[in-house]
Amino acid sequence: MESAPTIPSRTATIRAWKESGGGIAAVLPIHYPRALLRAFGLLPVEVWGPPRVDPAPGAAHLQPYVCSIVGNALSFLLKDGLDVADVIVVPHACDSLQGLGSLLLDFVRPRQPVFPLYLPRGRRESDRQFLADECRALYGKLAAITGRAPSEEELLESIRREEEADGLLAELHHRRRALSLTDLAFYRLVRAREYLPAEEFSALARSVLDTPPADPRTGIPILLSGIVPEPMALLDAINEMGGTVVADDLACCGRRLYPPGVSGDPFRRMAERILDGPPDPTRGSPITERLQHLVRTARETGARGVVFYDVKFCEPELFDLPLLRRGLQEAGLPSVHVEVDLNDPLSGQTLTRIEAFLEMVAGQTEEARR
């Protein structure tokens, strides 16, 4: 069924960008203004770990209960993995990332400038103003190190380029069941948004969306929540076990389907886009809002259950989980929670739990049909 597109690798993309005279911004999860970095000629390349690195160098600086996204990022940096970057951006998504930002600023001190980005925990007018001011402050820091000063029109142009890419990203999510892609191929494609220039991602997305639709995917439909689907072999495993991911609420994917902004002020518009995105615990979204979002998404996509696939020691996820799972159960949506470390291979225990969950969901669906 698959006609997977050819996706440029992260390494090739970085090399090509640098050869064309651009710079690289290594960006930690989760929310940040891509358009602002691009307006300064910096390509944002996201650092979700990466998985499977030697965690020892980072472990010497961190408490043992810090998640492997942060631990691996620090280890990767200490092993010169971020050498290609010209700046490092650390959004304060959670206490662990905030701690990493402080470590980089005060103790480890990489050769690149480190820019923290504080994210408000609400959607009030004051939150919008605060985040717009954060973006404005980041503009000042980027101007100081690059010697550039993009005009308001250039900033808006950069925003429009990202809005177009995000519109196509949302369309891919919306039409995912009719695309001729396995779950693994789909997530390779949408996760290319983590490093491809927006215009390249848009061209890739268009080529996939223009492919004639396939027969809708079959399999036990589930919604995948959590942080990041690593190792990505998980996705093939879900398909092999008879499941199919019809929607997601992943921090790296579905929680970043940002709508277009409306303001004519570029900083305000960057803030609007982030704050008007789907609910996310790292932005302080109330649990009721998250619950409504998950239930609505499941109803719209036909998902019969929710797999929470979390990174170990992820506090923002763990705080919400008990009430979220109870609310889903009351709404007729069973769920399962598994935790992984980014350095571990896909374990038999994880697969067994997901397989048992899929069987249970299939059984419930069968019973409801009778």
Ligand code: SF4
């Ligand atoms: S996995 Fe959780 S704790 Fe770790 S960086 Fe992401 S949000 Fe923070």
